[in-house]
Amino acid sequence: MIEPWVYAALTATAVLTGFIDAIAGGGGLIMMPALLFAGVPPINALATNKLQSMFGTATACLNYARKGLVDWRANLPTVALVFAAASIGVIAVQTIDTRALALLIPLLLMGVALYVLLSPRMDDEDAHQRLSQRGYAPIGAAIGAYDGFFGPGTGSFFTATLVGLRGLGLTRATALTKLFNLTSNVASVLIFAIGGKMFWLLGLCMAAGAMLGGYIGSHTAMRFGARLIRPLLVTLSLGLTLRLLWSWFSA
Incomplete structure (x- = not known):
């Protein structure tokens, strides 16, 4: 039984x-x-x-799309692969021990933080692409599988x-990220719902908060661009790295 104050606290957190x-x-x-602190299994x-x-991601994605930053049709193949891969990831996470993965991910996140921090072109200017949209699709699928897992x-x-x-x-990369993240989230929600794992009332209350946060956050990102996204991306990557390493070594 979840106490009423928990709904309010988690909605605010969302x-x-x-x-x-x-x-x-x-x-x-x-x-x-x-969620875990609130006693949710x-x-x-x-x-x-x-x-x-x-x-929350859907709200942000739509805001980016309204500004012309999301090309829906061109990215449909990647969306389809991300959806399928995320579904497989969700099924797998219910059967596989994630402890080894929990040690690998901090190392990957540290690499992301270093790339963002040191890359001379981590800005709002487009550059020469190394992979086409089709070539990127398998990479997007791999990340989608990880998101589900x-x-x-x-x-x-x-x-x-x-x-x-x-x-x-x-900024354009952040907008497209929301599309792919939304895709993997939809796949995850469907699989978890079928498996009866969802706390619907709590989740929908939190969704209201997430939508408000996503609306404000996407408008803020489009207004300030790379000068806001870059430091926040580094900070979150390093923070998550430390959090996961702490969880792994303290387990």
Whole structure:
């Protein structure tokens, strides 16, 4: 039985995580510990977090799309692969021990943070792409599978690879990240719902907060661009790295 104050507290927390997710990703760094602290069992916390995140990410994605930063048709093949891969990831996470993965991810996140911090072109200018949209699709699918399986840092991985491999400016990469993140969230919610893992009332209350945070965060990112996204992306990547390493070594 969840106490009434928990609904209010987690909804307020979702405003903050929705804001962070809309700009740099990594809101799960805050939301997942909050859910667990509130007494939600781990698998139900993961499922319910995906539900609220889906609504917040959808709000941010639509705001970016209204500004012409999301090309829906051109990215449909990647969207389809991300959806399929995320579905497989969600199914796998319910059967596989994630402890080894929890040690690998901090190392990857540290790499993302260093790339963002040291890259001379991590800005809003598009550059020469190393991979086409079709060539990037398998990479997007791999990140989608990871999101379904584990999740933390997914937005950072999408954004860094879209900048480094697709040659997108940071704001455009962030906008496209929301599309792919939304896709993996939808797949995760469907699989978790079918498995009966969702706390619907709590998740929908949190979704209202996430939508408000996503709306504010996406408008803030479009206004300030790379000079806001870059430092926040580094901060969230390093923060999540430390959080995951602490969890692994203290277990």
